[in-house]
Amino acid sequence: MAETLSEKAYNIIKERLLYTKKGSYLSIRKVAEELNMSYTPVREAFLRLHKEGFLELVPKVGFFTNCIDINEILQIYEVRECIELFVFKKIFNSIGPKHIELLKKYLEEQKNCLDKKDIHGYVKADQKFHEVFLEIYNNQYLSNLYRNIREQYFICSNNIAERHSGVAVEEHERLIKCIENKDFEKAINLLSMHIENAKQRVKDGFRRVS
Structure with a gap:
């Protein structure tokens, strides 16, 4: 009990x-x-x-x-990149129609949250979008590590996400399109660019609210 x-x-x-x-x-x-x-x-x-x-x-x-600082968040993004790109390359050919429907569902959640200016809800939907790939890979240790590092910087999302959230949604849409077209190389490049762009948005957000 x-x-x-x-x-x-x-x-x-x-x-x-x-x-x-x-x-x-x-x-x-x-x-x-x-x-x-x-x-x-x-x-x-x-x-x-x-x-x-x-x-x-x-x-x-x-x-x-805890007061997480910009250097810690940038280190978190490095971990994100290592995990997400590794997993995405491993599972790309296993992404099926049901997974694509999930991705589209979470993308719609992001759009709805964005319309309502619900930034915390938006970031949660973003996390669920990316976790689809980890669920396919089915390694609980990587999934737990990923979930924990995402939550570490979730605390600052209200300050840094609002201005650029629409851009991230467009990046997700392009990634889904590449997956549907079975374009492995372009999808990998888009995911890498998406994470790098997200890191830059964090930097810009910290400068804006500091």
């Missing part, structure tokens, strides 16, 4: 962090009261979030929301 409560606390707190000002102090006891839970499962959730990089622990002070 304690493990179940800890998992529940983890998921709720992690979602809240996406909308919490970075550098904010978080009290385990206060959060436990808000969630109507005991201290122990909430503390376990805090420690797990700290281990994953979402919370910073200051000895004898407590936990704070």
